[in-house]
Every structure is written in C-alpha cells, then in structure tokens.
Amino acid sequence: MAMTDIEHDDHGDSHGDDHAGGHHETPESRDQKERMALWLLIAGDGLFLVLEIFVWFYLRALNTNGGWIFAKCTTAIANAQPGSSRNLCTNGLANVANSANTAITAPIPKADPTWGIIVAVLIVVAALLAWGAERASRERGGRGAIGGLGALFFVFVLASIVMQIVQFQELPFTTVDGAYASTYEFFMGSTLAHLLLVGFIAYGLWHRAQKNMYADGRYYRLRIIRIFTVWVAVSTIILVGVSALFY
Template sequence: MAHDTEFHVHHDSPEAIGRRERLGVRLLIVADGAFLFGMIFSYFYLRNLNVNGGWLPKGVHSFSTASGWVAALGLIVAALAHRLGEYNKAARNLTAIVVLVALLIGGFYQWHQMAHMPFIAHDDAGRPFYNGAYASNWVLVAGANMFHYIVGAFVALGLLLRGYRVKLDPTLEEWRQRTAGSWFTWIAISGIVCALATSFK
C-alpha cells in the first residue's frame, strides 16, 4: 500500500485531468484528421488524374455507393448512441451496449467487404493485384475505417466495463464519457467523409 512507504500520491482534480485528457484526444484527432486528409487527397488526385484510364478500368467491378455508407453506419450509430448516453445517465449502460454492438457489427461488415473485394485481378503468373487506382484507394479507406472500428470498440468496451465498477471516480468517469464522445463523433465524421468520397467513382 502506498501509505506503507514514504511516497505520497496526489491526485489532480478530476476536472483538471478530464480537461487534459480531452485536449490530448482532440490533438490526436487532429493527427488522424491529417491522415484522413492524406487519404482523401490521394483518392481525388488519382481519380482526377485517371492515369492511362486506370482509375476504374473497363470491366472492373466496384462497390455500390450504398455499401460505403453502410460501412460507415456502425460508426454513426455508435456516435449517436454515445451522445444519447451522455445526456441520459440512467440509460448509459444500455447505450454503452448499443455503442459496442454497433461497432462490432459495423466492424464485421467492413471486414466482410475487405474479404470479398470485386476488383482483384491476376497477372500472367497468376499473382493477384488490385486492378485500378480506385481499388487501391478503396483498400486504404476501408483499412482506415477498420482501424476506427477497432479503436472505437476498445474504447466502448472499456467504458462499458468501467460503467459497472463502483470504485471509480464518478466525476472523472463523466469527463471520460465526454472525451470518448469527441472520439466517437470524430470517427463518425471520418466514416461519413470516406463514404462521401467513395460515392464518387
């Protein structure tokens, strides 16, 4: 135990810690936003350049516009459910489950899409390759969505489990709900931007 030693532990006020954590997460969102910018820049750059007609070569299938939005749906539902839980504490455990389930289902759908891509071709030696710049960009966008699903599910699971523990500081946990809200809102926005981008084939 700490009091057995000559060390002491000072806990900063939950407000100070909460504000700090929220700022930190928002700065990470800036970094992730720059990553998103890089992806979207790549998508439209190669689309508009259409080098050798290779954006979406003739005969190559693409995903439907709707599938991009379906892939983002889990992120959007999770953000909305989390926001609902922030305002309605009584329903928080329920909304936390909804958030987690939405992210797991959405993540599974994204994985399923990635496992069944229609634009993989084979070269003369029988080796697979992604036929067209659209296909290449789609893989990157789907990967980013998947990353958001995984990190989001980790955060959601943490919040859910922590919601059942009584020894935690309620003020600090409240701040963490808000901080997580920033992250969930961001990944929903990111999902929407990706879906919007991939709507332009």
C-alpha cells in the same frame, strides 16, 4: 524568474484513474488535459484524412496510363521495367492476366456503396449511443442507464466492424486492380482501423459502466469517448461519401 511560495495541494481525489506520474490531480485538470490531447489527436487524424482524400482525387485526376479504372494490360507495360525485382504487369494483375500479352479490355466495376453506407449508419448510431451514455452519466449518474447504453454502443461498433469486414469480401475487385481499387480498399482499411480502436474503447466503457466507474460526476470520461466516436463517424461518412460519389 522569481519563484515565490506555494499552492495548497489539496486535491485529494482518491479515484484510481486520476493519478498520473505519482501525483494527484483534480478531475477538472484531467478532463482539460485529456480533451486537449484528444483534439490534437483528431487534428492529426484529420490531416491524415485530408491527405487520403487528396490521394483519391490526385490519382483519379491523373489517371496515369489509364489506370484509375483499370482496364487493360499490354505487352509494353509488361516489359516496361526490364530487370526489375518483379514483373509489375503479371504480378499486379494476377487475377486478370496470366500472360503479359493478354489484353484485358473490360473495366473493373464500381464498388456497391451500400455496404459502406451501412457501416457509416452503424457508427453514427454508436456515436449517438455514446452521447446518450454521457448524458445519462451527467444527468442521472445511474449505473443501469450507462451500462445499457454502453452495451448497445459496443454492439453497434462491433456490428460496424463486422460489416466493414464483409464489405472487403463483397468487393468486385482486389487491391491489384488499379488505382481506384487500391484507394478504395485503403479507405476501408483506414476506417476499419478506427473502428477497431472504437471497439476497444466501447468494450471498456461497457465493462467499466458495469462496475459503476462512471458515477459521481465522472461523465467527463464519457465525453472523451463520445467526442472520439463522433469524429470516427464523421470521418467514415466523409470517406464513404467520397468513394461513393467520385468513381
């Protein structure tokens, strides 16, 4: 491979966050790289989401031992694993059965979807606010507008996190109540993990906007945040939708 001369290295961008590995880069170059990385991350996260939904429908369709909507615990189940490290029946159903011989016949109730819908609405609003902050930066570059939207963005993400935690407390079942309950709570845990990440980013956006760090055409940073927040909103809606519609 012939390597001939040169490129003139005249990027000279002096902003601190445009350096990496000791060399200078243009904002355009950083933007391109970060957006591509983000889309790859979203692709991987999207696959995780698809697999989560696969788990939901798979366990629901198989309904192994009638355990999707858990209803009973029999002696046969309690003795199914003699010598195992734990008694699956009494441990797995600690809240409903203290004895392996106890027959529980009432199915666990469906979770109220309202809380999930509230979480989804809050994160959608947060995504719209992130979008607004990006537009404000792109069009006006104003400190006040971005700072205000950034603060609201953070508040809404925080509210969605709180609501998600409240939902955990309001559930009419716990993790041990069969496959439906397990998968439902896993969906919520997954959503909470995403919301915490967005919360971290939202606080950073707000804080940095206060320091006027998104001025001078640096809206591309906000675009990255907006894209990720929109993705989290979409994935939350999908998980809430699946868990609400397919009991």
